Amino acid sequence: MADTGAGGAAGPAAGKAPVAQRIDPARDKLSPAQLHFMRQAELAQWQKTLPQRRGRNILTGLGIGALVLAIYGYTFYSVAxxxxxxxxxxxxxxxRMKTAGTNSP
Known part of the structure; x- marks a missing residue:
């Protein structure tokens, strides 16, 4: 007999794993272990996206700084x-010279 995977079940449900369910921590009562696991998962996701977010933030900051310097420079140029x-x-x-010349005797 061939091995059919986890649990040895055959048929349409053979390759399906349980799907994570969305929960609302405010509505559902969660154990401290579940809350701790949620915090760990959120931290892992945040750390995974941190380098990409940091790069975008640096690029946005440089863009805004360049725009500010361009406006500042253009202002000085136009005032000059x-x-x-x-x-x-x-x-x-x-x-004044003309009126001073006509008033002189």
Missing amino acids: QERFLDDLEDQAKAA
């Missing part, structure tokens, strides 16, 4: 290009 106050000052100086 503004000459309208200088033009107004030149016009005011010319107007």
Whole structure:
């Protein structure tokens, strides 16, 4: 006879393992051992995804930092290009010279 796997059962249910059930810890009463196992499973899952999450966080931080520096640099560049106050000052100086020249005897 051939070995049919776990339990020696043959038929449609032969290769099926029990499926984990979702539980609500607030609603279902769990033993301390079950709560401890849940914490261990959550920690293992968190540690498994930590390097990927860390890489994404670093990439996001660098992107935001680059955007902030670009805005900061553009602001300085655009303020340095503004000459309208200088033009107004030149016009005011010319107007003062003109009025001072007409008021002189």
